[in-house]
Amino acid sequence: MALHILFAWLALFLPLLLFLFSVKNSNNKKKNFPPGPPPLPIIGNLHQLGHLPHQSLWKLSRRYGPVMLIRLGGVPAIVASSPEAAREVLKTHDLDCCSRPRLVTTGRLTYDSLDVAFVEYGNYWRELKKLYVLELFSAKRVHSFRYIREEEVGSMIESIAKSAESGTLINLSQKFVALTANFTCRVAFGKALRWAEFEDGRFMHLTHEALAMLGSFSASDYFPRFGWIVDRFTGLHSRLEKSFHNLDDLYQKVIEEHRNANKSNEGKEDIIDLLLKMEKDQTEFAGLRLKEENIKAILMDIFLGGMDTAAIMLDWTMAELVRNPRAMRKAQEEIRSCVGNKKWVVEDDLSKLKYLNLVLKEVMRLHPPSVLLLPRETMDHFKLYGYDVDPKSRVLVNVWGIGRDPGLWERPEEFMPERFEESPIDYKGNYFELLPFGAGRRRCPGMSFAMATVELTLANVLHSFDWKLPEGMTERDVSIEEGAGIAVFKKVPLTLLPVKVSHEANA
Template sequence: MVLYLSIALSFIVLLLLARRLNRRAGKPSRPPGPPGLPFIGNLLQFQPLDLHLRLAKLSNKYGPLMYMKVVSAPTIVISSARVAKEALKDNDLAFSSRPYTSSMAKLSYNSLDISSSPYSEYWREMRKIIVVGLFTNHHVNSFRPAREDEVSRMINEISESTTEVVNLSEAAMSFASSAICRVALGKSYDLEKGSGKRRFDKILEQLQSIYPVFFIGDYYPVLGWIDRLTGKISRLQKVFEDLDSFYQELIDEHLSPNRPQSMDGDVLDILIKLREENSSSIRFDWDNIKAVLMNIFVAGTDTTAATITWAMTALIKKPVVLKKVQEEIRGFTGKKGRVDEDDIEKLPYFKAVVKETLRLYPPAPLSLPREITMRCIVNGYQIQPKTMVFVNLWAIGRDPDFWENPNEFLPERFLNSSIDFKGHNFGFIPFGSGRRRCPGISLGIAEIELAISNLLYSFDWELPHGVTEDDIDTNGAPGTTVHKKNALRLIAKRYV
C-alpha cells in the first residue's frame, strides 16, 4: 500500500514539474475562462435565453478568446474581430468542421446536409453542388418574380388589415415562410389558408423547437439511456418521421406529370435534376435532397423574418434615421408604386441601414458551433482538436476596437465604406466567414432588402397611441435565430 502511495505521489510531482517547465519554456496553455462545476462544467451558463449576451459579459472579464467546458466538451468562445480573423482566416481549415449532435444528425439524415456535416471530401463536394446548382447569381435572379409577388402580397395584406395596429413580426414571418415556399417548392401555403398552411407552420415550428434540445448522450454516451427515459429520443424520432413524410410528399408532387407549371425551376426541381444528372463524385440521392430542404427551410425563414423585424425595430426607435431612409427611397422611386431590385442598388443609405441592422442584430448572434480538426495557436493559446467553437457574432459586431460608438444605430458608418457582410471584414460577419460561411447569402439579402425597402416606401410608420420609442424593447427570444421576444406592433398609414 505504501509503495502504491509513493508511486502515485511521485507521478503527481512529475506532472506538476512538467507543467511548470512547459510554462517556463513559453509553451501556450489553454485560454482563460470561468470555473465550471464537476461533471457538467459550464453547462448552466449555456442556457439558450440571451446566451450571446451572457457570453459577451463573461468575455469582457476573461478575454476575447475564452475557454469553457460544456459537460465533457472543451469549448472556446471568440468575441472580438481580431481573434475572429486569426481563427477564421489564418486557421480556417482547423476551424472548418462541426461537432456531432443527435438532433442535427437525425434531422440531416446522418449529416448529409451542408450545415451540420463535418468537414470532409463529402462536405466539399456537397457544398460545390449546392452553391453552383442553387446559389449562383443566375439562379438567385430567376427567383426574383416569386420574391416580388410575395412582397406585393405582404404590402396588400397590411393595407387591407382591419386593425389599426399591425403585428409586423407576424407579417415578416408570414412573408419569409411564403417566400421560401415559392422559391423552394413553387407553391405558397399562405394562399391555401387551411390545413396546408397549418401543416407547414407546424413543420417550421417542429424544426425550430428540436434544434436547441440538449442530449446528454452526445457528451456521455454511456448515459444515453437518460435521453430515452426523458422522452427526448422518441420526440426526435417523431419530428423526423413527420418531416420525412412531408419531404416525400413534396418530392412526389414534383415528380408527378400533372404538377403545376409554377414548380418548374424551383429549388426542389433543380435538386431533382442534379440527382438525375449524377455528375458528382459523391452519391446525391433522395436523402441528400431532403437534408438540403431542411437547411433551406430553417435558414430561409427564421433569419429573414428576424432581420426584417429588427430593422423596423431599430428604425422606429430612431425617427431621424427612419425619415432619412424613407426620403431616399421615395425620392428615387417616385410614384412608381413599389421598389424593385434594380432600384435598391442605387439606394446607398438604405443599404447602409440594412448593414447596420445586421451588425447590431445578427439573426443568429452565435454562429453554429464549429469543431477544431487540428492543433493550432490562436491569440497565443494552444487549441486542441475536438474543441467546440462558438463565434459570438453579436459581440464582434459591437467590438469597440473595431467600431466607433459600437452600441449606436448609425447607418452612416457604412457610407463610403468598403465593409460588407461577405466574410472578409472580421468586425462584421453576420453570415460567418471562411469555409463555413452561409452559402445562401445572396438569396437571403435579396429577400430582406426587397421586403424592408417596400415596407418603408409604402407606409408611414407610427408608434401606437401612448407608446414611446423607449417603450420598444430589444429583448430577444431563445433560439439559434433570435427573434424579437415581444412582437413589434406599429401603425401603418399607406403612402402610395
C-alpha cells in the same frame, strides 16, 4: 428544466465521472490552454451559459479575454470574441477547425448530417458546397426567383394596405414570417403556404418545432457516455423523433407529387425539380450523386435556415427604425426620391439605395441572424494566440459580442447607420468586425438568397407606408428584448399601425 434533471442524474454517476475527470485533467497540465472561468467537475461551465448564451459568453470574455476556454460538460470549447480572434479562427486556421461536431438534434433532422450546414468536413461537404454555390444559390438562380419575390412582397403590401384602410394594428413580425415562408415554399416546392396542404398551419408548426429542437439542450452532446439516458428521461428523444418523422412525411409527399407531375415550363423550375432531375439522370455534379435522403436534407437546410434569416432581419430592422424616427425618415426619403411616384420598388432600384444598405449593416451589427456562428470542431492540434487548441474542441465565434465591443464601435449600443458611411466594411465575410453570415470555408452559402428578400421587402414596406405606434406607446417602449433559441427573434412581436402613402402608378 432539462439541466435540473441532468444534475440529478449526474449524482448517480459522480464517482466514476470524478475519476475520469481527474485522469484527463492530469494529462492536460503540461499544455498552455487559453484562460477561462474555472469549470466545475463534470458539468464544466454549463451552469454559466444562462438563458442567452451569447450574452453570458460576452460578459465572461470581458474578464478572460478575446480567446477564452470553457468546458461544456466533457467538451472543451474555444470562444473567439474579437475581430482578430475571429480572423485567426476563420481565416488563418480555417482548415484546422472547419469541421462540425456531430450533434444529436442536427444530425437527426438532417438525415445523419447529409446537408451542407452541419456535415463534417471532407469530400462530401466539398462536393455539396459546390452544388449549393454553383447551382442552388448561384447568382443566376437567385435572380431567376425575382418574379416570386416581387409577387410575394406585392401580396404582403396589399394585405397591409387593407389594414391601413381600416385603421387596424398589424403584427408585423408575423407578416414577415409568413412572407418568407411563402417565398421559400414557392422556391423549393413550387407552391406557397396557401397551398391546401399548408392552410391549416401544419407546415409552419412543424418548421417552428424543428427550429426549437435545434436550439434544445441535448445531454448526449456534452456527456456522450450517459447523456442518452437523460435525453430519453426528459422526453427530448421522443420529441425529436416525432419532429423528424412529421417533416419527413411532408417532404416525401411533395417529392412524390413532383415525380408524378408533367412539367413543361423550364422557366418555372423549382429546387425540387432541379434535384430530382439530377437524381433521375444519375448526374454526378462535381462527383456527387444525389439520392432521396440528400434531397430531403437539402430541403431541411433551406427551410430551417432560409426562412428564419430573412424574417429575423426584417423584424429587427423595423423595430430599430421605429425606435429611431430620424433614421426611418431618412430611409423613406431616399427610397421615395429614388422610386418617385411608382407604386412598387423593384429589384433594379435597390442598388441606388445607399442609406438603406447602411441601415442593414447596422442592424446586422446589433442583431446578427446568427449571434454565435454554428459551432466548428477542430481536426488537428494548433496554436491560437500562443495557446494550445486540441483536436475535437468546439469553436464558437461570438458575432453578437464583436458587434457590441466598445473598443471597436463608438457608442456600440446606439443605432447609428451613419457609422458605416465612410467605411469599406461589408457583411460578406471579408471584414471580421461584421460577420452575420460567417467567413471562410463554412460561410453561409445562402447569403444572397436571404438578402435579396430582405432588401426588396424592406424597401417596399418603407415606400408604401408610414408607421405609427399603438396609442400610448413611445419609441422607447418598443421592446428589443431577445428571445432564446438557435435563431434570435425579438421576444415581443412588433405591432404597428400602417398608414398608406399614395403613389401614382406610372411607367
